[in-house]
Amino acid sequence: MKLFGWILLSAFICIGLAFTGEIAIFLICAIILGILIRCLTLLLDIKTRLAQITKAPDPVRDAYDNYLTEKLKKVEKDV
Numbered sequence: 001m002k003l004f005g006w007i008l009l010s011a012f013i014c015i016g017l018a019f020t021g022e023i024a025i026f027l028i029c030a031i032i033l034g035i036l037i038r039c040l041t042l043l044l045d046i047k048t049r050l051a052q053i054t055k056a057p058d059p060v061r062d063a064y065d066n067y068l069t070e071k072l073k074k075v076e077k078d079v
Contacts, residue, residue, distance in 0.1 A: 006041075007034030 010033035
């Protein structure tokens with residue numbers, strides 16, 4: 001249903017931009033523009049959802065993990 005709304009919105013934009021008189025070209029442009037706008041909104045939605053899922057790396061945790069691995073390597077060398 002949202003796609004149909006975007007197609008209608010793009011149809012009004014096409015009317016405002018260029019009134020050619022041929023209805024077929026107008027409808028094709030409106031449909032293509034509506035689909036492109038809907039794809040853009042879906043991509044932005046995916047981007048925001050992925051940003052919530054992924055977390056920024058924690059430098060303190062990384063430093064602690066590196067410290068532990070170096071310490072274990074040192075202990076293994078001594079044994």
